Amino acid sequence: MQEYHLITREIGIDAAHRIPHHESKCHNLHGHRYKIAATCVGPLCGDGEQTGMVLDFGFLKDEMMAEIDACCDHGMMIWVDDPWIGSFLPENAHEAKAAAVLREYRDEVTHADQKLIEGPFGKTLLLASVPTAENLAKHWFNRLAPRVRFRSHNRAHLLRVEVWETPNCMATYNTQDPDWFAFDAVPKLPSGRLSHLAGYDSGLS
Numbered sequence: 069m070q071e072y073h074l075i076t077r078e079i080g081i082d083a084a085h086r087i088p089h090h091e092s093k094c095h096n097l098h099g100h101r102y103k104i105a106a107t108c109v110g111p112l113c114g115d116g117e118q119t120g121m122v123l124d125f126g127f128l129k130d131e132m133m134a135e136i137d138a139c140c141d142h143g144m145m146i147w148v149d150d151p152w153i154g155s156f157l158p159e160n161a162h163e164a165k166a167a168a169v170l171r172e173y174r175d176e177v178t179h180a181d182q183k184l185i186e187g188p189f190g191k192t193l194l195l196a197s198v199p200t201a202e203n204l205a206k207h208w209f210n211r212l213a214p215r216v217r218f219r220s221h222n223r224a225h226l227l228r229v230e231v232w233e234t235p236n237c238m239a240t241y242n243t244q245d246p247d248w249f250a251f252d253a254v255p256k257l258p259s260g261r262l263s264h265l266a267g268y269d270s271g272l273s
């Protein structure tokens with residue numbers, strides 16, 4: 069019987085966000101020391117530099133840094149439809165031009181799930197949904213999953229992403245593949261597309 073192992077890697081980032089509809093303090097722009105943990109599952113690699121590993125922890129860190137740290141650390145995470153979005157647009161996007169700039173950003177977020185801009189407060193990641201811990205966990209799960217498969221040569225599968233917003237509050241997003249919920253019955257690594265990952269020529273699609 070095939071044996072499967074779990075590995076987990078954590079990173080931390082400092083980032084600001086706000087929850088526009090929150091009726092208490094969280095509608096204010098505020099910061100957190102986020103902790104993000106990615107858990108992967110798979111059989112152990114049988115040869116090469118990853119022998120005995122599901123996926124090299126260093127490779128997983130590289131991918132988490134590229135997807136999460138590079139876009140969010142010491143920056144702001146803002147919903148593209150936030151009622152305050154005008155305040156986060158670049159300073160040259162004034163009045164008549166602002167509507168066009170915002171339309172362009174919304175289109176990009178619709179197509180790519182996010183857009184990184186340099187706004188009046190610096191590094192700002194525009195997102196398709198309100199940046200709650202739950203939505204961030206799903207967002208980062210969807211972005212990391214193909215990277216995990218690529219770096220493990222299709223052996224490992226991202227099982228879940230956990231996002232701690234404070235030391236006491238954590239949200240989890242799990243794979244939606246029902247085969248992987250029934251962990252004892254893990255039958256295969258599903259195939260999928262990696263073509264949207266710029267720079268990756270994996271041949272795994």
Ligand SMILES: Nc1nc2c(c(=O)[nH]1)N=C([C@H](O)[C@H](O)COP(=O)(O)OP(=O)(O)OP(=O)(O)O)CN2
Pocket residue numbers: 087094098199200201202233234235236237
């Ligand atoms: N289910 C969710 N609830 C809340 C979220 C969220 O993302 N998902 N986010 C917030 C706020 O962003 C807030 O900053 C965190 O809320 P809270 O736990 O009230 O923050 P504290 O600083 O008081 O946390 P302590 O651990 O008690 O110090 C609100 N809710």
